[in-house]
Amino acid sequence: MKNILERIESKKTDYGRYGFTRTENIALMTFFDLAQEYDDVGDFYSLCVAIPRSFFEMEARLYLVDSKSTDLRLTTATDMGSDDLLLPSEVDFEKLPYYTDRRSLVLPIRGKRIHSDDATSSRDNLLGLLQVYPVPDMDMHTTLFFEKYANRIGFSMHNRFLASKNIEHLKFIRTLVADIEHNVIVPNMIYKLFLRRLKGKIKKNRQIEDRFSAALRKGDHDEASMEVLLKELSEVNQGLDGEYENIEKHYKNMSLFLETLFRRSHFDQGRLILRTKTCNMKNDIVQPQLERYMEQFEKAGISIDDHLSGIPDGEVISVVDVGLIAQVYANLFSNALKYAQEIADESGEKKKYLSYGRQIIKDCFGEGKDGIKYNVFTTGPHIPPEDRDRIFEEEYRGSNTLNRPGTGHGLAFIKNAVEMHGGIAGYEATKDGNNFFFIIPKSP
Numbered sequence: 001m002k003n004i005l006e007r008i009e010s011k012k013t014d015y016g017r018y019g020f021t022r023t024e025n026i027a028l029m030t031f032f033d034l035a036q037e038y039d040d041v042g043d044f045y046s047l048c049v050a051i052p053r054s055f056f057e058m059e060a061r062l063y064l065v066d067s068k069s070t071d072l073r074l075t076t077a078t079d080m081g082s083d084d085l086l087l088p089s090e091v092d093f094e095k096l097p098y099y100t101d102r103r104s105l106v107l108p109i110r111g112k113r114i115h116s117d118d119a120t121s122s123r124d125n126l127l128g129l130l131q132v133y134p135v136p137d138m139d140m141h142t143t144l145f146f147e148k149y150a151n152r153i154g155f156s157m158h159n160r161f162l163a164s165k166n167i168e169h170l171k172f173i174r175t176l177v178a179d180i181e182h183n184v185i186v187p188n189m190i191y192k193l194f195l196r197r198l199k200g201k202i203k204k205n206r207q208i209e210d211r212f213s214a215a216l217r218k219g220d221h222d223e224a225s226m227e228v229l230l231k232e233l234s235e236v237n238q239g240l241d242g243e244y245e246n247i248e249k250h251y252k253n254m255s256l257f258l259e260t261l262f263r264r265s266h267f268d269q270g271r272l273i274l275r276t277k278t279c280n281m282k283n284d285i286v287q288p289q290l291e292r293y294m295e296q297f298e299k300a301g302i303s304i305d306d307h308l309s310g311i312p313d314g315e316v317i318s319v320v321d322v323g324l325i326a327q328v329y330a331n332l333f334s335n336a337l338k339y340a341q342e343i344a345d346e347s348g349e350k351k352k353y354l355s356y357g358r359q360i361i362k363d364c365f366g367e368g369k370d371g372i373k374y375n376v377f378t379t380g381p382h383i384p385p386e387d388r389d390r391i392f393e394e395e396y397r398g399s400n401t402l403n404r405p406g407t408g409h410g411l412a413f414i415k416n417a418v419e420m421h422g423g424i425a426g427y428e429a430t431k432d433g434n435n436f437f438f439i440i441p442k443s444p
Contacts, residue, residue, distance in 0.1 A: 029404070031048075110154045358372055
């Protein structure tokens, strides 16, 4: 409380020293009140330039720093049609605020220091510029007033950015929860199957142990009976080895997915943060995910046709976030398991299969910027045309899938993960079925 009271007294002294006129004080209060009233950011930007126009008959322009390019861009103005614009190359950032030879005053709009990581510029927390004109020759009082006005704009922008960041952060958490549910919790339920089968084999081993003990007690351990018991024991142990391999594979995948989705950087930034490294897509990503689903594909009668995969052993090395792209393939294979259907080929032979592959797309991302297209194809009826433009939307499910289990999140996750790599995800109806693909830039 002592510090707060001291700051209040300091501000009282400052405002007494500023000597703002009644009109200037009303202008600041009007801006403060209406800044709270307007929720739309476009209306807020218009308010920033309208105050000088309404109270002081000055034109005003608001420039903001682009968050990606860090370039200044004209956001709004009271005279958008004027050709006499302040060019970014003309701005002398070292002298802000300053008067130009066109009788304008250029002022910095800054965010709070705590907001610097989220502000649109690293240049001393600069969010943008306010230009007002025409102004008299250099006047200290006018400079002081508009400095304070620009400060008010900066504080309001800071609060809006902070609120927007919090909303985006909450949306990200909601999406991340869906990612975790879809790629960790639901697949993790297969552990129940592994444990149930493991328990069955352990039970069988104990039965063999009991029979062996009984035979020893009775002295009934002739060679033939021992061979039978050893054969049964060998079969059970082979089964145990298989279950161990299944659990180990699943453990490695779940560990990879958990590490990918629970990175601290995701929560700090409020978005997924890539952690890329070079990898062999076939050996490091595709094959491990395919092996996870192989047993389920066999039970569903889905064969794997990879002779046209286009992924030779000497696979081109890619730079990707292994955990995210592994989940992309996991989602594609999971969908293949749910939606692949039997078809009859030209000879009438019935087939139900999955095929995967890749191909180079020349100049996909501009001249000299090739892309690699990764495909996962399954047989079955085509997705209805009315659904094709929306299947990658969050929670959207095609009209032909509503009677099957699913959340409508898998394809949305794929789209997000691929776009984070600078790529695109898509679908195409092809002969005999459906091809889901993604294209990422080819590594140099």
